[in-house]
Amino acid sequence: MGEYNNEGIVVAGGNGKGNQLNCPTFIFVDKEQSVYVSDFHNNRVMKWRTGAKAGTIVAGGNRGGRNLNQLSYPTGVIVNDLGQIYVADGGNDRVMRWCEGKEEGEIVVGGNGRGNQSNELYGPRGLSFDDEGNLYVADCCNHRIQKFEIILWMKFLLNKKSRNKNKIKEKI
Template structure:
């Protein structure tokens, strides 16, 4: 949900993200990302899983099967690729089944890299990201993750990670 009272929902079956105004009923909402069938073109998504909406109502979509994060500016007909997984792997320019996505106030993109058990920070236009949490090895110690799926920031910039296979929420202090 954004600060203007709009609710955003990923529809994986139709490969789209729709937006509704809270309090308005009996409408279908409007497509704000994808909605042109499944695919890898800039106006398409393939299995969108997680979304983040910034202050300008730009929608960031974790486009899981295409292994990319797409940014759809408000009222755009197509998105731009802001992060790519390249070939599946564990190098700093690769992601493996990424899920959750969030963007900080500086425009840095944070992605939950599920199979690599890490959180990556990516900057639009840069070829490599950096590991900000996990990535040591799969585990259950305080500095390890096991299948992170989603993430969020608090007002002080701390990063909270849903550590799925460990059935816990991990808190990491970050510098924004």
């Protein structure tokens, strides 16, 4: 077996007040090596660019809650090729999409109350995309993985606040 360095380097958090994470849960590293962290007890997602000493809030951060500018115990986080940030909003039983720099996110899956119907989630956790752009959601407390086909609209529609413009259809 080869040798390896078993000493880690802090790349997010641990840099003093305001940069602390409170129960970091999931991470995602993009093509530019920026690190996205779901900060569970701070109800937000943070982004650290390579070499940054401070992170920036890219989703939530307005206390825990159900409003479109809030998250409640976020877990899974993933960023698509368009730079849109998808967050499993575990406490609200929904998946939200955030565009960096925007004050609010959009509900793309769930948000219809806790349940086990095909349009409901119960404690979503992990998220993943396949090569065709389908979103997979680990629906933890329903003991299932759901697959959703995300229909991407033109860029101007993605920036609208209206939930009705986000079309999602269940594929399976």
